[in-house]
Amino acid sequence: MSTMITWSVTAAQILLGFAMACATFRIVWGPRAQDRVVGFDSLYVNAMLLLLAFGIRSGSTLYFEAALIIALFGFVSTVALAKFLLRGEVIE
């Protein structure tokens, strides 16, 4: 049974790695700044899911806290980037 979970976690990690590669492509080759910000948003969500899968693999709940922190700071940084695109400065 644990082999099945191990293989499914490996498959999920490979799929999420490809998803992170797609988001990285959009960050690097995005034609405009807002495309890069959308790619960054998608990248941090994929990294958070990868950390959750890694927590299932290792069987410890420590990775949950790292995933929660990534979610919090990713939201704050994406809103800050969008605000910067709108006004040219973050805090007015």
Added chain:
Amino acid sequence: MNEGTEVPLLSGILTATLLIGGAAITLTGSLGLLRLRSFYERVHAPTLGTTLGTTCVALASIIYFSTLGSRPVLHELLIVVFITATTPITLMVLVRAAVFRDESEIERTSAGRAENER
């Protein structure tokens, strides 16, 4: 790797299915981010991963750790609630910034054209 800890068959199958399903849905969303043409189409694609993908992977984690510790482990719901609540806010702020940038660019080019014609 946690060798020796066995989970029951049903929860193992549920965990594996939800994990692979959530990861595949997230990959679909990111492929849409890669393939769609304009920015306003691309901004829709990653929400597939942020809502359904996050829910599936977090449910897999909840089921796995609940059966492993034989008690309900529900703190992954925090991530689901937080991500589902914040994604629309983020993308609306971002799309408003993009609309503002597009409009200012159109104004700048039309002003330049008027300047050239005069």
